[in-house]
Amino acid sequence: MLRTIRSRLALSFTLLIAGLLVVMLALTGWLAYRMLSDLRPRIQNAFEETQTLNEKNVLLNSAGYLGERLFPPLFSLNISGINREIEQIRGWLPIQSFVVADSERRILTDGSKRNPRYGQIVAIPSELLPQQPILQSRPDGSELYFTIGNGGQIAGYAAVRISGVALQTSLTMLDQEVTKLWTSYARSLMLGVGLASLLVALVTSLLIWRLARLASEPISEMIAAAEGIALGNLDIALPVRSDDEVGHLALALNTMTQELKVSQRRMRHLANYDTLTGLPNRHLFQDRLRHATQAADRNGTRLGLLFLDLDGFKSVNDSLGHGLGDEVLKLAARRLRETVRSSDTVARLGGDEFTVIAEGVKDPEDVEALAIKLLAALELPYRVQEHDLTLSASIGITLYPEDARSPEDLLRNADDAMYQAKREGKNAYRLFGPELGTSIAQRLSLEQMLREAITQHEFELHYQPQLDAANGDLIAVETLLRWRNPQELIQPSDFIPLLEDMGLITRLTEWIFGESCNRLTKWRADGLTGLRLAVNLSARQLAQPNLLTTLEEILQATQLPPDALEIEISEQTLLHAEQNKKTLDLDRLHRLGVRLAIDDFGSGDSSLAHLHRFAVDTLKIDQSLISEIATDRNSANLTAAAIALSRQLGTQTVAKGVERMEQWHTMRAQGCDLVQGYLISTPLQADSFLSWAHDHVATGHEPERFGQSREPANASSSNDQK
Structure with missing residues (x-):
């Protein structure tokens, strides 16, 4: 027991100083713990908000680019092209699933080869508009919905599920770094307690104050930086004052900011520039x-x-x-x-x-x-x-x-x-110019009329005979498309090319074959036995995948032999069929027994190899050669050469656009097989053609009986559009 005042004072002061020191250390430790406990969720929340906001901005800015990039293959229903685009997108976005749907919201592809969800209806938000994508948050990530289109034209929709694994991984790493920081700080605090017990209260207080300041300043800077990043400021660079955990955390935040800036620049470039040419998109x-x-x-x-x-x-x-x-x-x-x-x-x-x-x-x-x-x-x-x-x-x-x-x-x-x-x-x-705007308006009006004409069944078929050049026998008849427009007479040269450009001609293919083959069946039963039918087809019609199946079904339904049907295609169409093997399997057409005719021979780049390679049955000499055959020696030489060549190949020839008797005589003298034109007959409706055919059989077949009286008033119109 201490008896002296000095001893008690010494003990009292010692206990007081020790107590004050312990209280100060305890209070400082408690305040530091509370501060770090509050800082951890704030850092995590700021980091999470930053990542989420940047990810949202990147995804929303990318949606328009992705929609335009997916538009060409979706518009042409190129599923493999869509899958390739999806595979490229997966290379730079953490995608869980990517679904592309058509304008009816039916799934076309999910990017996989099996495509198990094909045809299912995908739940697209009803408020989705062009150029206004929708991003929805989910517990495991987020879902991005956007339209696939070109301007105001929507070809379909896309639903993308983005994984949240990257964000969770970043948050976990941040939590680990904060935990390491707290552990290191706790060790320093315990060491400070041991050292402070040996020092005076003033030195201990100054040391604690210094430690608190050293510990809080870098963390405060990190909080301010994280809040700035959350607001979109990526030009922040934290000072790295040490090589410890706090320094590593500051370095990690700096690296993250730089990566976000690079990613933002990359996405901005992808959204504004064409990836193939580098030009602005x-x-x-x-x-x-x-x-x-x-x-x-x-x-x-x-x-x-x-x-x-x-x-x-x-x-x-x-x-x-x-x-x-x-x-x-x-x-x-x-x-x-x-x-x-x-x-x-x-x-x-x-x-x-x-x-x-x-x-x-x-x-x-x-x-x-x-x-x-x-x-x-x-x-x-x-x-x-x-x-x-x-x-x-x-x-x-x-x-x-x-x-x-x-x-x-x-x-x-x-x-x-x-x-x-x-x-x-x-x-x-x-x-x-203004006149161009007017012609375009007229074209648009005609396009609308054509669509209504198909719906209202305003099209009809006319028929033009083909006669034996030697004796005038009726051998074949060519089917020609006409428009029975109630407002005005529209020439085939005006509406048939437009049907081709709009792709509407393919909607008439089956009807043309069905109607003309049914007519041929009735005419054969009515005495025109052996009559052959020629039908013109364009490149678009030949590219229809079900064309051969349709022909087989129609021939079977009408009980017509395949060689009673002859398909006429132009030289350009034949060349396209040769370059693009997917356009038409001409070998299958030949094996079916249907005849093949080359129309307008001599009007373009004639290739003799085509006649042999594709087993052509008929060669139709273009009217441009026939029109001057009686007066122009070059035209006569060309037709004679074409007829001689066709005979060597076993191919039948047809003189197209015969309008004067001397043209018929010249073609007969050169050995042409058939003649066709306004001298013989204009294109006729079905009933009129049947009457003409019976009258032709009854009055005889001599070519001289046609004479000049049958020559058309407007000879230039005899080269009809098909």
Whole structure:
């Protein structure tokens, strides 16, 4: 027991100082624990919000790009193309599932080969609009819904489930780092307690204050940085003051920020630039066109918009493959960039379509000069993979502000002018004008009328006879499509090419065959035994996958022998069938027994090899050779050579467009088998043709009886569209 005051005071002061020290250390430790306990969820929440917000922004910004990228294969129902796009997307997004549906929300593909959910209805949010994707959070990730379309045209939908594993992994790593930090701090605190017991209260207090400051300052900086990242500020760089856990955590946050910046730049580039050519895509083009029109308004200048489409590019893809086609597109894009000024914008809208924004234009002649340069550059040979290819381009030009005020109208005008250049022969440019807008409006009106005509069954078939050139016997009849329009008489040359361009001609194929074969069956039963039927088909109709099956079913239903039916195709269609083996299996057609005729022979690039390779039965000599055969020696020599060649190959010949008696005499003298034209008869309705045929049989077959009185008033109309 201490008896002296000094001892008791010493003991009291010692206990007091020790007590104060313990209380201060305990209070400091408790405050530090509370602070770190509060900081951990704040750091985790800030980090999670940052990751979630950036991921959401990236996904929403990517949806429009993905929708436009998936549009071409979805629009053409190219499932394999869609699957390839999905596989590429999986390379840079953590995707759990990717489902593409059509406009009816039926699943087309989920990116797999088995595609087990094909045809199922996918639950797409009803409020989904073009260019307005929807992102929904889930416990295990998130779901992104967006439309697949081009502008306002929606071809389908996509539902993407994004995995949340990356976010959870990052949060786990962050929690581990914070835990390591707390463990290290606890050790330092215990060491401080041991040392502080040996020092005076002042030194201990200063040491604790210093330690608290050293521990809290870097963490406060990290919290401020995390909150800044959550607000979208990625230009934050934390100072790394040490090589301990706090320094490692600051370094990790700096690395994460840099990776987010790189990812953001990459996604921004993918959203604005074409991955194949490196040119601005449709999204960036529309933005630059908007800025260019605004700049033209401020400066009082003009701008020209050029819309380019490569002529014949589809045949390159079909015959040589898409890989070589991509190389051609790269070369074309490079030539466009090298031809225009540095201030002009070259963009790729998709496929083989490009646009050029020419700013600061003084006169329309400036834009025309640029178009001439572009045509010359694109016309140069393309050396790709040991292939020398020659392509051209069609260009449509519109001017701002004369032709339109809005970017959408400017693009539509340039597109219309480009198609006009294609219709006028390609490898040319065309300026948009009021008359072009009028013709386009008329075309749109005619397109609507054609759709209604198919629904209202306004089409009918006419028939034109083919006679034996030697004795005038009725051998065959050709089926010709006519439009019974109640408002006006529309010529076949006006509506049949439009049916082809719109793809509507394929909806009439089965009806044409069924109607004409039924007629032939009745005519044969009514005494016209042995009569043969010729039907014209286009490249689109020949490409129908069920064509041969349809022919077999119709022949079986009508009990017609296959050789009673003859299919007429043009030389260009035959060439396309040779280049693209998927267009039509002509060998199967020949094995079926149906005859094959080449129409308009001599009007294009005639290839003698086609006649042998495809087992052609009939050669129809074009009217351009027949019209001057009696007066032009070259025409007569050409027809004579064609007839002699066909005889060597065992092929029958038909003189098409015979309008005068001397033409018939000349063709008969040269050995032509059949003749057809207005001299014999105009195309007739079914009942009128039957009456004509009976009258023809009853009055005799001599060619001389037709005479000049049967010659048409307008001989040029005898070359009917089929």
